[in-house]
Amino acid sequence: MDASAEIICVGTELLLGDILNSNAQYLAQQLAQLGIPHYYQTVVGDNSLRLQRAVAIACERSRLLLLTGGLGPTPDDLTVAALAEFFGVPLVERPELIADIEQKFAQRGRTMTANNRKQALLPAGAEVLPNQGGTAPGLIWEPRPGLLVMTFPGVPREMQAMWETTAAPYLEAKGWSSSIIHSRTLKFWGIGESSLAEKVAPFFELENPTVAPYAGGGEVKLRISARAASPEQAASLIAPIEAELRHITSVDCYGQDDDTLASVVVGLLKARQQTLSVAESCTGGGLGQMITAVPGSSSYFWGGIISYDNRIKENWLGVNPQTLATVGAVSAEVAEQMALGVRERMGTDWGLSITGIAGPDGGTAAKPVGLVYIGLADGSAVQSLERQFGGYGDRDWIRYISACSALDFLRRTLLDVFTPT
Amino acid sequence: MDASAEIICVGTELLLGDILNSNAQYLAQQLAQLGIPHYYQTVVGDNSLRLQRAVAIACERSRLLLLTGGLGPTPDDLTVAALAEFFGVPLVERPELIADIEQKFAQRGRTMTANNRKQALLPAGAEVLPNQGGTAPGLIWEPRPGLLVMTFPGVPREMQAMWETTAAPYLEAKGWSSSIIHSRTLKFWGIGESSLAEKVAPFFELENPTVAPYAGGGEVKLRISARAASPEQAASLIAPIEAELRHITSVDCYGQDDDTLASVVVGLLKARQQTLSVAESCTGGGLGQMITAVPGSSSYFWGGIISYDNRIKENWLGVNPQTLATVGAVSAEVAEQMALGVRERMGTDWGLSITGIAGPDGGTAAKPVGLVYIGLADGSAVQSLERQFGGYGDRDWIRYISACSALDFLRRTLLDVFTPT
Numbered sequence: 001m002d003a004s005a006e007i008i009c010v011g012t013e014l015l016l017g018d019i020l021n022s023n024a025q026y027l028a029q030q031l032a033q034l035g036i037p038h039y040y041q042t043v044v045g046d047n048s049l050r051l052q053r054a055v056a057i058a059c060e061r062s063r064l065l066l067l068t069g070g071l072g073p074t075p076d077d078l079t080v081a082a083l084a085e086f087f088g089v090p091l092v093e094r095p096e097l098i099a100d101i102e103q104k105f106a107q108r109g110r111t112m113t114a115n116n117r118k119q120a121l122l123p124a125g126a127e128v129l130p131n132q133g134g135t136a137p138g139l140i141w142e143p144r145p146g147l148l149v150m151t152f153p154g155v156p157r158e159m160q161a162m163w164e165t166t167a168a169p170y171l172e173a174k175g176w177s178s179s180i181i182h183s184r185t186l187k188f189w190g191i192g193e194s195s196l197a198e199k200v201a202p203f204f205e206l207e208n209p210t211v212a213p214y215a216g217g218g219e220v221k222l223r224i225s226a227r228a229a230s231p232e233q234a235a236s237l238i239a240p241i242e243a244e245l246r247h248i249t250s251v252d253c254y255g256q257d258d259d260t261l262a263s264v265v266v267g268l269l270k271a272r273q274q275t276l277s278v279a280e281s282c283t284g285g286g287l288g289q290m291i292t293a294v295p296g297s298s299s300y301f302w303g304g305i306i307s308y309d310n311r312i313k314e315n316w317l318g319v320n321p322q323t324l325a326t327v328g329a330v331s332a333e334v335a336e337q338m339a340l341g342v343r344e345r346m347g348t349d350w351g352l353s354i355t356g357i358a359g360p361d362g363g364t365a366a367k368p369v370g371l372v373y374i375g376l377a378d379g380s381a382v383q384s385l386e387r388q389f390g391g392y393g394d395r396d397w398i399r400y401i402s403a404c405s406a407l408d409f410l411r412r413t414l415l416d417v418f419t420p421t
Numbered sequence: 422m423d424a425s426a427e428i429i430c431v432g433t434e435l436l437l438g439d440i441l442n443s444n445a446q447y448l449a450q451q452l453a454q455l456g457i458p459h460y461y462q463t464v465v466g467d468n469s470l471r472l473q474r475a476v477a478i479a480c481e482r483s484r485l486l487l488l489t490g491g492l493g494p495t496p497d498d499l500t501v502a503a504l505a506e507f508f509g510v511p512l513v514e515r516p517e518l519i520a521d522i523e524q525k526f527a528q529r530g531r532t533m534t535a536n537n538r539k540q541a542l543l544p545a546g547a548e549v550l551p552n553q554g555g556t557a558p559g560l561i562w563e564p565r566p567g568l569l570v571m572t573f574p575g576v577p578r579e580m581q582a583m584w585e586t587t588a589a590p591y592l593e594a595k596g597w598s599s600s601i602i603h604s605r606t607l608k609f610w611g612i613g614e615s616s617l618a619e620k621v622a623p624f625f626e627l628e629n630p631t632v633a634p635y636a637g638g639g640e641v642k643l644r645i646s647a648r649a650a651s652p653e654q655a656a657s658l659i660a661p662i663e664a665e666l667r668h669i670t671s672v673d674c675y676g677q678d679d680d681t682l683a684s685v686v687v688g689l690l691k692a693r694q695q696t697l698s699v700a701e702s703c704t705g706g707g708l709g710q711m712i713t714a715v716p717g718s719s720s721y722f723w724g725g726i727i728s729y730d731n732r733i734k735e736n737w738l739g740v741n742p743q744t745l746a747t748v749g750a751v752s753a754e755v756a757e758q759m760a761l762g763v764r765e766r767m768g769t770d771w772g773l774s775i776t777g778i779a780g781p782d783g784g785t786a787a788k789p790v791g792l793v794y795i796g797l798a799d800g801s802a803v804q805s806l807e808r809q810f811g812g813y814g815d816r817d818w819i820r821y822i823s824a825c826s827a828l829d830f831l832r833r834t835l836l837d838v839f840t841p842t
Binding site: 016021024025026030031032038047194195197198201212213216286288297301303306308311346347359361388392397399 | 433434435436437438439440441442443445446447448449450451452453459460461462463464465466467468471474475478482493494495496497525528529530531533534535536537553554555576578699701703704705706707708709710712713714716717718719722723724725726727728729730732733737767768780781782816817820
């Protein structure tokens with residue numbers, strides 16, 4: 001068994017789903033940064049017997065147990081007592097903790113309650129893991145040779161401060177942190193997870209750095225994670241792999257880490273000093289919202305028309321009533337007229353449009369829910385895309401994917417025609 | 422051992438802290454609503470041996486195993502294979518799943534890859550838990566007498582749809598749900614959690630139904646939860662409490678359960694058969710997106726202008742250049758001119774506008790980041806609101822709260838002037 005850690009979160013509110021387990025995510029990130037392997041997380045309620053069972057299992061497979069929650073003054077806070085009982089060690093009241101808790105109450109102009117005396121009890125032999133932010137102290141304890149236990153309160157703010165101030169430095173000093181993990185995430189649009197996986201399959205065999213795919217929100221990501229002694233070393237391990245992956249996936253890779261399709265598009269417009277306006281039907285403003293979520297986008301995005309009603313398409317975008325009457329609002333022709341109209345009337349270099357059927361109603365056999373047309377116009381030409389997003393998600397999903405696809409259409413167009421000088 | 426459930430979430434991204442474990446929270450809430458006891462949650466990475474160990478432990482202490490994640494097409498998706506290996510049952514390719522996956526790819530205009538064939542493999546004897554939203558099917562399986570296993574993809578949207586459509590009804594039909602918990606959530610805008618809590622404090626002492634406050638996303642909610650033998654019984658316990666709470670909180674309560682500020686506003690417009698258009702600056706389309714997220718909104722929402730650039734404010738909304746030059750784009754005057762302009766030019770009954778400083782840059786001492794003006798015009802008058810959303814959140818937050826506040830401004834105006842006949 002290698003020196004791996006296990007996170008045990010204690011709290012019935014977690015089992016009821018009243019709160020998200022953000023403590024587990026925080027500690028997981030911290031362990032990864034310290035390069036301490038971590039294979040299991042357990043959530044258990046405020047129940048001494050079940051908590052002791054969870055600790056018994058964790059002792060068999062991990063050498064560092066990080067427990068959060070159950071350190072409060074109320075009867076259902078029983079983490080410390082359960083640990084003492086499981087390891088067969090008596091609880092001892094720590095005078096320095098009594099003094100500390102009394103002082104904290106005094107600071108708030110309150111007097112310590114009898115309940116709080118309980119928070120001054122620690123197993124014999126355990127060290128105090130100080131909590132500057134609250135009355136619940138944690139502990140650092142080696143109840144058995146080769147087994148280290150740390151407890152933290154469930155309040156994220158207190159837990160995080162205790163980790164940064166005491167726990168992490170302690171683990172580094174004791175040699176737990178052999179190496180760090182540094183990651184780079186490549187983001188893709190317009191290629192499915194399975195197709196991407198086939199293209200880069202050999203990379204999944206790598207051991208350091210590792211390459212792993214993730215899918216979600218309509219996009220696919222490849223995470224390159226390197227274990228090394230320093231961030232610099234990790235970066236030098238990642239760089240050549242990233243270069244190969246970018247070469248293989250080419251334009252399907254739209255960015256990395258915190259990039260969004262919108263931020264990449266704004267960056268491309270900025271590089272060309274060009275401006276954009278949008279005309280939205282089924283997305284109702286979602287495309288404009290994505291673009292304006294990018295700070296500084298105002299220099300390149302002038303605005304748009306939400307032409308939800310056909311009257312707006314005609315009067316504000318100059319869409320031909322004949323076209324609306326013949327081929328209908330959801331058509332390549334109307335998408336192109338919308339793009340041309342908004343570009344010309346707003347006086348921008350590019351006009352980008354979306355018209356489609358987001359559902360749940362309004363679909364027909366010929367034009368089912370999810371049918372979307374995207375139009376893109378510049379000074380020289382207008383083009384359009386037809387997409388079918390039905391069957392995969394609801395109205396929100398279709399609208400979201402439509403806006404992302406419009407951004408990707410513009411991105412690819414900008415990349416093809418733009419040659420950096 | 423009573424008939425308790427255990428949640429096992431599979432994914433190395435959880436161990437790396439890349440994502441929050443929202444699936445565990447969702448399933449925990451669902452189990453609580455069905456009254457199915459649930460004492461443990463486990464997180465394990467994409468590792469067959471460790472996953473099998475976690476399953477072995479879960480089998481000893483729980484009778485319903487809910488697994489999420491690891492159903493994808495890539496090599497690190499190994500949940501189904503690990504389950505088959507652990508229970509010593511061969512994997513069998515299901516022709517109906519192959520057909521289903523091929524059809525879903527066809528809908529997207531893509532062809533199925535060899536990787537995806539893997540998703541059609543299920544242990545002999547397992548039933549398919551259909552996934553309408555993606556290519557990864559789940560399973561419902563009784564590998565041993567008295568042990569029920571269900572798998573779900575890690576993608577929350579797919580997992581939740583599968584739970585609601587198939588898994589929950591299955592468990593109810595099989596008698597897993599002893600007593601049920603039925604809830605009604607009242608939603609509030611324009612009142613803080615502490616003020617609301619003071620108004621309704623006595624209700625927090627109730628035991629069945631219980632009343633609990635939740636805050637998040639700028640709004641406050643009161644959840645009324647009743648435990649009963651049937652939804653009807655629960656509803657009759659909830660009704661009188663809900664009536665009292667609505668009476669006490671009056672117009673601050675904008676809706677319930679799935680209501681949104683936008684859906685309530687669309688409902689009020691529908692009741693009056695009136696139409697709305699919007700003019701957005703700092704929200705860049707977010708207000709229109711919220712409104713058009715409501716199915717059927719097209720009859721009452723005609724469209725809008727995203728006037729991100731001042732040229733658009735002048736040329737498309739008729740905002741006075743003098744006003745822009747003197748008091749600036751972020752002002753009550755400009756908000757009112759935007760509302761008047763979009764209403765008049767689009768020919769709708771109402772015009773709603775937002776102009777503000779979303780940040781992170783662009784703030785001054787006189788006009789700090791977070792300063793927002795909302796304008797509202799109808800045929801008879803124009804009014805505006807000044808709000809300061811700085812200091813609480815980032816650019817996204819300020820934009821979101823601004824759009825919500827504009828909807829609430831219109832909602833309260835419609836309620837005051839509208840008397841149902």
